[in-house]
Amino acid sequence: MEPTPERKKGVQAYWYLLLLPIFAVLSVVEFYPLAYGVYLSLTGPTGGLTLSNYSQMVADRNFWNSVAVSLTYSSFSTALAIVLGLGLTFLVTQEVKGRRIFEAIFILPMAAAPIMVGIVWGPAAVWDDFQTFSHFVLGLPYFQEVQILFYFPVMAFSEGWEWAPLMMLVSLSIMRSTPKEIYEAARLHGATSWQQFKMITVPAVLGSPVMQFVILLRFIDAMRAFEIPLSWSTWVGFETSVGSPVDTLSLYLYKLLFIPSFGFPLPMVSAIAVALLVVTLVSATIMMRLLGSIGR
């Protein structure tokens, strides 16, 4: 029984009605501020349309510094999260007693707020004990925590530490939808559990559009990382200076706005934030594609 055209039209209108409330809310709390930000970025010091904020941004060495910092930080931490997550996946898929409990333990870092992660992996928490152990037990000299070769990898590592459990959970969910027969066959051919993991699980997980989607999302989130670099800017003494190796894009913008000596350069901050929308548009396009291939 085909619905009559009028009824069909009414039904169509019903679906658009469902979209109305979110559109109203988004207009006030997202679209209007975004438009206002674009307007601010195009406004000169004496009013009037200008591109000078953008040329100022392009000429700003500290801006390019934070782009480089964010890209490095994001690549490192995402790669670490994948590697660590796959390692945890290997462990919890082994047939040992109490692996459910271990799975629960391995999830815990994800429950820590990012600001807490900045605290737990800070010099005065974990590294305090570590320094004492390596100095008094192993007899090694103290290492300098304010050196970039120490703190930058630790920052990226702690971001990876927090999100490795997510990679584990996603890998496990992909493994559940991988046919069991493949593992059975591998086992019958005498493959060890490590070989099964290396030759079946890893390719299946990394080849899955679900995992690729999660990796992309994680990379974008790490590009916006703020709390861990904020805490490290305190630990290594970059609270009030810009252009340092801990200044991710978010931290740089935050410092520009909230350190009084920079004079609240709102137009330039808006220009950078608007320019970053390019990243958003590209990533959202890729995410749409991936979601399409997942069929969701």
Added chain:
Amino acid sequence: MKSQDEGKAASPKQATGRHPERRGNRLLLYTAFILATLYSLYPIVAVALDGMDLNLAALFAGNQLVYIAGVPFHQGAWTFNPIAYVDALTFNAFPARVTNSLIIGGIAVSTALVVGIPVSYALARVDIKGKSVVSFVLLALRTVSPFAVVVPLYIFFNQIGLWDTYPGVALAELLLVLTVVVWMVKGFFADIPKQIYEAASMSGASEGQIFRRVALPMVIQGIVITAIFGFILVWNEYLISVIMTGPFTKPVSVGVWSGLGATNKTPDFVELEAAGTLAFIPAAIVMLAIRKYLAKGFSLGAAK
């Protein structure tokens, strides 16, 4: 290099006898488990203990204070001193932050549910024109730099007096939770078999009735899980909160870093650790309770 004989000899006694694995591998595996457990738990435990001045370094060195590059290191002190925890929990400091977080999270999540559930339902059920535009906008909001939205919002809310008010902060947090809520609930709606809608339609139910009486009750558990998940996101969120809140609405996440009192200050490290631990415990309990759904939540429903 594997020794088949040893594997065969060991296997009948083991519960996992199907694996032709050596005992040495087993030992290696248990070592890996211990290391992975330390890696996951030790930093958190160390901070929780540091908050009570219980410094594990005391195992290796006596009580001494060493300065390394100007940073003081307690080289161990076995003096149990829970003053930071007691301080946080009394003087109304931590409870006040928790109340704020609960109110902000509650308003943000319930608003996201009210405006988001109809959208998830529409996206899961029909192919209407403009569906891909809606999806794209929501995904883009998930990846936008907070500064592009929250800073103009901060100025706007300051003008109309919404800055440092519960509704103002909660509305700003929608940037974080709205996409997550829509996508996660959409996943639950998509799990409903098509035949159910067809049957309801055949028996004469209108679209409105199908939504309220058929679809909604079937995903109620999913909605509760989504709400809990969205709430943890707000609980742990820092950047939007620190811009949008002042002395009145200051939540837990901001209090962990800038002191639990109403005004911001640089707190003592032990205070940070105690407050951080107190904020972590409820988040960890809740996350473990919904851990089957975490992959779904963090992947916007892409993972099942």
